[in-house]
Structures are given as C-alpha cells and as structure tokens.
Amino acid sequence: MRMPHGISCNLFYHPCDIFHPKAITACTKGESRIAGTDFSMGEAPAFFVDELQKDMEMDLIQNPKAYVIGGACEESPLSIGVQIFDQSTGEWIYPTVLGTKPKPCKGLSAVLFSEDRILITKNGSTPDDFAWFLEVDTQYVRQQKKILGTEVVAWSKGVRGYAEKPVVISGPSGVGKGTLISMLMKEYPSMFGFSVSHTTRAPRAMEKDGVHYHFIERSAMEKEIEDGKFLEFASVHGNLYGTSVEAVEVVADDGKRCILDIDVQGARSVRASSLEAIFIFVCPPSMEELEKRLRARGTETEEQVRKRLRNAKAEIEQGQSSGIFDHMLYNDNLEECYKSLKKLLGLDGTVTAPPKSSPKVVDLPMDHSVAKIDHRIIINSKTPELGKPSTNMIVLDVSSLKGGAPGRTRGLDIYTMDSFLDGLAGINH
Numbered sequence: 001m002r003m004p005h006g007i008s009c010n011l012f013y014h015p016c017d018i019f020h021p022k023a024i025t026a027c028t029k030g031e032s033r034i035a036g037t038d039f040s041m042g043e044a045p046a047f048f049v050d051e052l053q054k055d056m057e058m059d060l061i062q063n064p065k066a067y068v069i070g071g072a073c074e075e076s077p078l079s080i081g082v083q084i085f086d087q088s089t090g091e092w093i094y095p096t097v098l099g100t101k102p103k104p105c106k107g108l109s110a111v112l113f114s115e116d117r118i119l120i121t122k123n124g125s126t127p128d129d130f131a132w133f134l135e136v137d138t139q140y141v142r143q144q145k146k147i148l149g150t151e152v153v154a155w156s157k158g159v160r161g162y163a164e165k166p167v168v169i170s171g172p173s174g175v176g177k178g179t180l181i182s183m184l185m186k187e188y189p190s191m192f193g194f195s196v197s198h199t200t201r202a203p204r205a206m207e208k209d210g211v212h213y214h215f216i217e218r219s220a221m222e223k224e225i226e227d228g229k230f231l232e233f234a235s236v237h238g239n240l241y242g243t244s245v246e247a248v249e250v251v252a253d254d255g256k257r258c259i260l261d262i263d264v265q266g267a268r269s270v271r272a273s274s275l276e277a278i279f280i281f282v283c284p285p286s287m288e289e290l291e292k293r294l295r296a297r298g299t300e301t302e303e304q305v306r307k308r309l310r311n312a313k314a315e316i317e318q319g320q321s322s323g324i325f326d327h328m329l330y331n332d333n334l335e336e337c338y339k340s341l342k343k344l345l346g347l348d349g350t351v352t353a354p355p356k357s358s359p360k361v362v363d364l365p366m367d368h369s370v371a372k373i374d375h376r377i378i379i380n381s382k383t384p385e386l387g388k389p390s391t392n393m394i395v396l397d398v399s400s401l402k403g404g405a406p407g408r409t410r411g412l413d414i415y416t417m418d419s420f421l422d423g424l425a426g427i428n429h
C-alpha cells in the first residue's frame with residue numbers, strides 16, 4: 001500500500017508518537033485487536049496500531065475501503081485529514097469531506113461505532129471536543145454522494161446534553177415568525193439559539209451582518225452551495241436564502257436547541273434531509289391582517305410588499321396541505337400564540353437532570369482499552385497506580401444519541417468513573 005503524494009502522516013497511529021498527530025486506519029468491517037488489549041466485548045472496534053498490519057490486511061480483503069484518519073488535511077491544514085484506500089482498485093481516494101472538521105490533537109482512537117459511522121476520540125482534548133463521528137455511509141452521506149458525484153464522508157461532533165430536536169418555523173412573510181422567535185430567545189436565552197441564515201438580499205436599516213443574516217453576494221453563495229456547505233437553500237421573493245451546516249452546528253456546540261426561520265421550500269428540504277426537527281407553520285388570521293402587518297413593519301417597498309403577499313397565498317396553501325408540518329399555529333393574538341408555541345415545545349416546567357461529573361481534559365495513557373458495552377463506550381486506563389483501581393475510566397454514554405451530519409450528533413454523555421466496580425454499578429443501573 002503506497003501513501004498518496006502529499007500525505008504528511010503515517011498510516012498507523014503509533015503510541016510512542018502520541019504528541020504528534022498520526023493517522024489511524026479504520027475499516028468498516030472486521031474484528032481487530034490492539035496490542036495487549038482484548039476487544040472481544042461488544043462490537044469490534046476498527047482501531048489499528050503498527051503491530052497489526054496483518055489484521056488490517058485481512059480487514060481490507062473483507063471490505064475494500066479503509067479509512068485513514070489523521071495527520072493534517074491537505075486543503076485545511078488545521079484539521080484532521082481523511083483518505084480512503086480502495087483495496088479493490090489499489091487506489092487512494094480523496095473524499096469530499098463535509099461538516100466542520102476536528103482540529104488536530106495529541107492522538108486519536110477510532111472505534112467502528114455502527115455500519116455507517118466511525119467514532120473518533122481525541123486525546124488531550126476537552127470533553128466538548130473529545131468525541132467525533134466520521135459518517136461514511138449514512139443517509140446524508142449517500143445523498144451527498146449522489147448530488148456531488150464524488151466519494152463523500154461527513155464529520156459530526158458528538159455534543160453533550162439533553163438532545164432536543166431543532167425547531168423549524170415557517171409561514172408567510174409578515175406573519176410574526178421573527179417576533180415569536182425573539183420572544184422565545186429573550187425568555188430562554190440559554191435554551192435556544194438562532195440559526196443565522198445566509199441571504200443575498202440587502203440588509204435592512206437595523207440588521208447586523210452575522211447576527212440577523214450572513215449577507216453575501218449571489219456568486220459567492222452559489223459557490224458555497226456547490227461545495228455542499230448548505231443544509232438547504234431556496235429562492236425566496238427574488239433573493240437566495242439558505243441555512244449553512246455550520247449555522248446549525250454553532251448552535252448545537254453552544255449546547256442550545258436550534259431554531260430555524262425558513263420558508264416552506266426550505267422546510268421541505270430539511271424534512272427530506274436527515275436533520276430530525278420539529279416543523280411548525282404559522283398562519284395569519286387573514287390576508288388583510290397579514291398585509292396590515294407587512295405594511296406597518298415598513299421594511300419593504302410597495303413592489304416587494306405586493307410580491308410577498310402574492311407568494312403568501314401559495315405558502316399558506318402549501319403549509320396547510322403539504323404534510324411537511326407537525327404543528328400549526330394561528331398568530332392572531334400574539335400573547336396567545338406565544339403561549340401555544342411554548343406549550344408545543346414542552347416549556348411547561350420540565351426539569352432536566354443535573355450533569356454527572358466529567359473530566360476537564362481527557363488525557364489518556366498510551367496503553368488504554370476501548371470497549372463497547374450496551375450503549376456505553378468504556379475507555380479504561382491500563383496503568384493504574386500500584387495496588388489501586390483505575391481512576392481514569394472515561395465513559396461515553398451513547399444511549400440517547402440523536403441527529404448527526406449535517407449538524408452535530410447530540411445527546412452524548414461523557415463522565416469519569418473511579419473504579420471498575422463503580423463502572424459496573426453504573427452499567428447495571
């Protein structure tokens with residue numbers, strides 16, 4: 001197997017080189033063993049060190065694709081690279097890598113998490129940056145392969161916290177979507193985050209770039225769409241609007257529930273994507289009232305108001321009949337409508353569980369083991385102090401995982417355990 005030209009990393013992750021980002025290889029099938037470590041529990045991890053070349057070759061024969069993860073990405077040197085070796089053709093493939101990429105770190109481990117994704121854990125990182133998923137055959141990846149016509153992989157960071165689905169809010173222009181969203185964000189600033197869309201329309205007087213929208217030239221936005229950076233986009237009232245994958249990820253990284261204010265076409269695209277969300281359509285009490293609100297807002301020219309009103313009729317029809325939306329809200333009385341919105345988002349006094357203790361930085365010794373037991377991934381230090389149990393057992397609870405690329409994989413729980421007995425007690429709970 002020859003390394004492709006320009007790859008600045010080794011094929012294998014060598015424990016002695018833990019302070020240098022090295023590559024590891026993960027195949028999408030097969031069983032493997034890391035030196036001195038028994039992986040016979042649970043699903044076989046795809047994790048190789050330099051002594052395991054034989055195992056790796058066997059895996060390559062079973063499955064023609066080997067994922068080489070590590071070193072610096074050629075296009076963006078500040079992120080971890082991914083290459084694919086196709087054993088059937090003997091060629092290296094440079095996949096289109098979607099999603100925000102993880103930054104290089106002191107060392108990586110990889111576990112074949114499921115048939116369609118590889119779990120990467122980053123040593124020497126904070127718990128918020130510790131677990132990443134490289135999706136290799138998820139619905140989103142397959143969709144993007146078709147659209148882009150290339151080999152595709154997608155990164156999705158595992159984020160901790162209670163995994164609430166993003167909320168998509170649609171409705172005709174002037175119905176009050178923005179007003180309702182502002183009320184929600186004001187009352188629950190730590191719970192919700194707004195997905196800042198891109199648009200080619202000109203900013204209004206009070207609008208700030210990066211806050212209300214990312215204002216962008218059409219040609220630049222078209223290029224970014226071509227590069228697969230958008231979760232959805234649509235031509236609305238004569239301008240291009242779109243939600244970038246990053247806009248949704250930024251909110252998830254903040255541990256918040258994402259709110260998207262997008263038109264019906266955009267909602268349809270999101271519905272067809274793998275982003276699981278709640279879809280809400282806001283209706284006006286009448287066309288007359290909608291017109292009154294649009295004019296009173298005073299942000300559009302007469303021509304634009306007319307265009308938006310014309311489009312509103314079709315949007316309301318689609319909103320009510322397309323089957324895209326889970327909930328309908330009638331925004332007649334604003335306070336009443338807001339109350340209904342809060343009710344359907346479950347904001348009626350539900351208390352979330354306090355977080356378990358978690359490590360500040362995840363620093364694992366060279367000799368550690370990784371095992372998957374039920375819905376937990378146990379990373380166990382093999383070098384405890386003499387006569388004492390291991391105090392460096394990190395547990396990734398993956399029982400509540402939701403989402404994935406495009407966007408983050410939500411609902412991950414990371415905590416430490418003081419001893420193996422504690423670990424078993426936790427697992428049996």
Ligand SMILES: Nc1ncnc2c1ncn2[C@@H]1O[C@H](COP(=O)(O)OP(=O)(O)OP(=O)(O)O)[C@@H](O)[C@H]1O
Nearest residue numbers: 172173174175176177178179293297331332333334
């Ligand atoms: N229930 C309501 N009764 C009266 N006025 C309202 C009500 N809800 C919102 N408004 C007003 O209607 C105008 C339009 O609201 P808003 O800007 O929130 O609409 P929007 O749906 O976000 O529009 P767009 O899609 O164009 O961004 C605003 O001036 C707002 O104050």
Ligand SMILES: Nc1nc2c(ncn2[C@@H]2O[C@H](COP(=O)(O)O)[C@@H](O)[C@H]2O)c(=O)[nH]1
Nearest residue numbers: 173197233234236241242243261262263266
């Ligand atoms: N499909 C998308 N539609 C979007 C997005 N961001 C906003 N919108 C919708 O555009 C209209 C007009 O908005 P305005 O700010 O010019 O009044 C409104 O219906 C929004 O919901 C997006 O990212 N994608």
